[in-house]
Amino acid sequence: MKLFDLRGGVHPEGKKDLSAECPIRSVPLPKTLYIPLQQHIGAPAAPVVQVGDHVLKGQLIAHAQGAVSAPVHAPTSGVISALGDHAAPHPSGLPVPTFTLGSDGLDEWIALKDEDDPFALSPEDIAARVAAAGIVGLGGATFPSALKLNVSRGARTLIMNGGECEPYLTCDDRIMRERAVQIVEGIRLIAYAVGAQEVLVGIEDNKPAAIAAMQAAARGSAVKIVAMPSMYPMGSEKQIVQVLTGKEIPAGGRPADIGVLVHNVATAWAVQQAIRFGRPLISRIVTLSGGALKTPCNVEALIGTPVEELIAVAGGYAQPAARMVLGGPMMGQQFSNTNVPVVKGTSGVLALTASEIGQAEPSPCIRCSTCVRACPVGLLPLEMAAHIRASDLTGAVDLGLKDCIACGSCSYVCPAHIPLVHFFNYAKGDLAAQERAKLKQEATKKLAEARTERIARIERERTEAMAKRKAMREAKERAAKEAAAKAEAV
Amino acid sequence: MNPIAHSPHAHAPISIGKVMGTVLLALVPATLFGFWLYGWPAVNLWAVSLIAAIVGEAFVLRLQSRAVKPALMDGSGILTAWLLALSLPPYAPWWIAVLGSLFAVVIGKQIFGGLGQNVFNPAMAARVMLLISFPLEMTTWVAPMQAPGLLDSLRITFMSQPIDGMASASLLGHVKTEFTRGIGLDQALIGHYVPMDMLWGSRVGSMGETTAVLLLLGGLFLIAKRIFTWHAPVAMLIGVAVPALVFNMIDGNHYAGPMVHLLSGGLMLAAFFIVTDPVTSPNTAPGQFIFGLGCGLLTWIIRTWGGYPEGVAFAVLLMNAATPIIDQYVKPRIYGRDRKGAALPANKG
Numbered sequence: 001m002k003l004f005d006l007r008g009g010v011h012p013e014g015k016k017d018l019s020a021e022c023p024i025r026s027v028p029l030p031k032t033l034y035i036p037l038q039q040h041i042g043a044p045a046a047p048v049v050q051v052g053d054h055v056l057k058g059q060l061i062a063h064a065q066g067a068v069s070a071p072v073h074a075p076t077s078g079v080i081s082a083l084g085d086h087a088a089p090h091p092s093g094l095p096v097p098t099f100t101l102g103s104d105g106l107d108e109w110i111a112l113k114d115e116d117d118p119f120a121l122s123p124e125d126i127a128a129r130v131a132a133a134g135i136v137g138l139g140g141a142t143f144p145s146a147l148k149l150n151v152s153r154g155a156r157t158l159i160m161n162g163g164e165c166e167p168y169l170t171c172d173d174r175i176m177r178e179r180a181v182q183i184v185e186g187i188r189l190i191a192y193a194v195g196a197q198e199v200l201v202g203i204e205d206n207k208p209a210a211i212a213a214m215q216a217a218a219r220g221s222a223v224k225i226v227a228m229p230s231m232y233p234m235g236s237e238k239q240i241v242q243v244l245t246g247k248e249i250p251a252g253g254r255p256a257d258i259g260v261l262v263h264n265v266a267t268a269w270a271v272q273q274a275i276r277f278g279r280p281l282i283s284r285i286v287t288l289s290g291g292a293l294k295t296p297c298n299v300e301a302l303i304g305t306p307v308e309e310l311i312a313v314a315g316g317y318a319q320p321a322a323r324m325v326l327g328g329p330m331m332g333q334q335f336s337n338t339n340v341p342v343v344k345g346t347s348g349v350l351a352l353t354a355s356e357i358g359q360a361e362p363s364p365c366i367r368c369s370t371c372v373r374a375c376p377v378g379l380l381p382l383e384m385a386a387h388i389r390a391s392d393l394t395g396a397v398d399l400g401l402k403d404c405i406a407c408g409s410c411s412y413v414c415p416a417h418i419p420l421v422h423f424f425n426y427a428k429g430d431l432a433a434q435e436r437a438k439l440k441q442e443a444t445k446k447l448a449e450a451r452t453e454r455i456a457r458i459e460r461e462r463t464e465a466m467a468k469r470k471a472m473r474e475a476k477e478r479a480a481k482e483a484a485a486k487a488e489a490v
Numbered sequence: 491m492n493p494i495a496h497s498p499h500a501h502a503p504i505s506i507g508k509v510m511g512t513v514l515l516a517l518v519p520a521t522l523f524g525f526w527l528y529g530w531p532a533v534n535l536w537a538v539s540l541i542a543a544i545v546g547e548a549f550v551l552r553l554q555s556r557a558v559k560p561a562l563m564d565g566s567g568i569l570t571a572w573l574l575a576l577s578l579p580p581y582a583p584w585w586i587a588v589l590g591s592l593f594a595v596v597i598g599k600q601i602f603g604g605l606g607q608n609v610f611n612p613a614m615a616a617r618v619m620l621l622i623s624f625p626l627e628m629t630t631w632v633a634p635m636q637a638p639g640l641l642d643s644l645r646i647t648f649m650s651q652p653i654d655g656m657a658s659a660s661l662l663g664h665v666k667t668e669f670t671r672g673i674g675l676d677q678a679l680i681g682h683y684v685p686m687d688m689l690w691g692s693r694v695g696s697m698g699e700t701t702a703v704l705l706l707l708g709g710l711f712l713i714a715k716r717i718f719t720w721h722a723p724v725a726m727l728i729g730v731a732v733p734a735l736v737f738n739m740i741d742g743n744h745y746a747g748p749m750v751h752l753l754s755g756g757l758m759l760a761a762f763f764i765v766t767d768p769v770t771s772p773n774t775a776p777g778q779f780i781f782g783l784g785c786g787l788l789t790w791i792i793r794t795w796g797g798y799p800e801g802v803a804f805a806v807l808l809m810n811a812a813t814p815i816i817d818q819y820v821k822p823r824i825y826g827r828d829r830k831g832a833a834l835p836a837n838k839g
């Protein structure tokens with residue numbers, strides 16, 4: 001198949017061999033699980049069970065609320081011991097509303113119903129079941145999958161993202177090697193649900209075993225496996241669409257705008273499990289890697305498992321980690337509290353050494369434009385950073401700040417070690433805050449105007465009422481006077 | 491606890507020091523060849539240039555209360571002085587090197603705010619300053635392979651001992667002089683233009699500008715190392731060669747051909763080590779091509795019709811001034827947008 005060219009990109013050291021050859025391991029059932037209400041983009045889920053309730057594995061414990069949201073299910077059987085704050089898997093480590101589930105050790109499923117012929121279901125029904133299973137994009141973006149199915153109905157091309165271009169991560173590699181048949185069925189279900197005519201599975205050519213397994217599983221179906229060159233950020237939505245179709249997603253738009261739907265391969269597995277067996281999303285594959293871990297590997301972890309229990313599965317630390325990261329090294333987030341739980345978007349837990357990170361003190365920009373060559377979007381990172389440093393956010397937006405996908409290619413290659421993406425995300429945050437402040441200001445202004453008008457109206461009404469009363473009183477007095485005069489006259 | 495760091499949590503094993511070091515490495519063959527060609531006076535001049543730049547930069551950093559070590563260790567000051575030294579006449583007196591180096595790092599770079607802030611290429615700014623202020627010292631050339639002894643060389647560099655019988659003329663200067671006497675190229679080139687000598691560098695000229703082959707090799711090495719791309723160097727060579735070819739075909743007796751231009755003066759050094767200076771050149775590949783083309787074209791124009799025999803330094807400074815304008819108009823197309831910046835249309839087909 002003809003592949004299309006990409007702009008920019010970088011070739012970081014893969015480090016995938018650390019964990020790629022180790023089959024997916026299971027994790028001992030944790031005693032306590034922490035299940036945040038928000039593990040997806042959109043509104044947090046609303047609790048439907050109470051503290052003290054006994055729940056079964058797969059039971060709904062919080063339902064979706066609002067247009068963009070996803071429900072949450074109990075990852076194992078046990079008793080809800082608390083609904084309160086627990087440290088979030090986020091750099092801040094700030095507490096977020098979280099269920100604490102004390103496992104009863106039985107791991108007892110709720111009654112599930114198998115579907116013998118899932119292709120007999122209507123596309124709407126499939127989307128509804130995907131929504132009910134709490135499935136979100138497992139590549140890391142955690143956008144509710146059913147919503148994507150609904151807005152993309154009629155898309156011509158379904159692209160399954162098996163790129164996994166982040167260094168260290170091998171969770172998609174492993175799941176494609178070990179569960180290819182289920183993934184292909186999930187892909188066919190997704191394709192059926194949106195009515196796609198063309199199904200492409202893009203896998204980077206540094207995963208030959210995964211490509212072979214997927215090709216074997218896809219034989220005889222319309223699902224086409226495509227080997228893509230290994231390059232970061234090949235697995236970014238915009239880039240994989242471009243390399244496979246030659247089309248670009250319009251700025252500010254979605255893949256659906258050009259008749260494309262993109263899902264992650266692990267999401268396809270979750271969809272197959274939900275439609276075929278009725279199992280909600282309560283576990284995921286997580287890569288445990290990094291030079292500071294003794295035995296890097298992949299595990300299938302229940303949502304809510306504290307990260308420190310996974311580190312124990314990886315044999316603990318070989319040396320103190322200079323930095324702990326959730327996700328891949330290019331776009332993942334640093335965290336410090338290892339008691340944070342695995343959530344639906346946790347693709348990896350990395351314990352990195354200082355030499356792996358390779359960070360140095362920033363020095364002046366020499367305008368070498370390595371960042372311009374590396375940017376997959378066609379931005380001028382050095383110019384944007386210069387504008388942001390001078391607090392000129394408008395100038396940075398004019399240069400395309402909002403088109404930045406924060407892939408980190410520019411920061412990775414910068415010989416001056418300037419934290420370019422940090423500048424951009426800071427500016428994006430500041431812009432969002434400014435926009436919120438503007439909205440708030442407008443709302444306040446509207447309220448103030450309404451109040452002034454209301455006061456004016458009340459005042460006006462009172463004056464009118466007074467004038468009316470006065471007129472009545474005068475009329476009365478006049479009438480009385482006239483009556484008196486008449487009486488006198490008589 | 492470490493402070494929270496933003497992604498990425500991986501970095502390419504590269505630094506400013508490594509970039510500068512690689513460029514210096516690429517200059518070593520041409521420099522050693524220059525030493526061999528012109529002997530000890532060239533070594534003296536080179537050493538004086540470097541020492542003046544280091545001492546001058548350290549002093550200025552001190553004045554600004556800035557950390558001296560990291561700014562010196564990035565190697566940019568040394569590279570500037572090195573390039574300047576290569577562009578000096580090899581028997582020039584020591585104070586030419588000192589003045590030039592100080593001008594380059596202090597006026598050319600630090601006054602603008604240090605590394606990355608300067609508008610003009612410091613080495614070329616210094617060269618132009620020296621050429622305008624001290625035309626005699628800057629155009630006193632010697633023939634190669636004179637091999638003065640160490641003691642003589644110290645006298646040449648530090649006591650400005652007159653170099654009787656050694657003086658010679660560079661090809662471009664010679665041609666220009668001959669034109670003023672009404673002698674055409676067919677006569678002027680005889681004995682002065684030996685293509686093979688020009689190619690490997692045994693000719694009259696600056697310390698490190700004569701060896702086209704070694705400079706070319708250094709440049710190719712840097713392109714292979716991805717320190718810079720081919721755009722600016724190739725464009726500069728095209729910018730000189732194409733008009734030279736066209737005009738040479740129109741009037742071969744008046745306009746020198748492309749090979750004469752490519753192999754003389756400071757063109758090769760400039761094409762691979764000056765117009766590729768990231769600080770003072772545009773930051774997109776097409777921009778760099780335009781920049782290189784402009785440098786080449788202006789060089790040829792100044793050489794052909796200007797008052798000076800060599801125009802590389804002037805051409806580079808003029809194009810340095812044009813760099814912000816080039817950057818303003820030459821930008822990459824952003825993903826999902828057309829060239830004008832409007833979002834691409836939706837197309838569900």
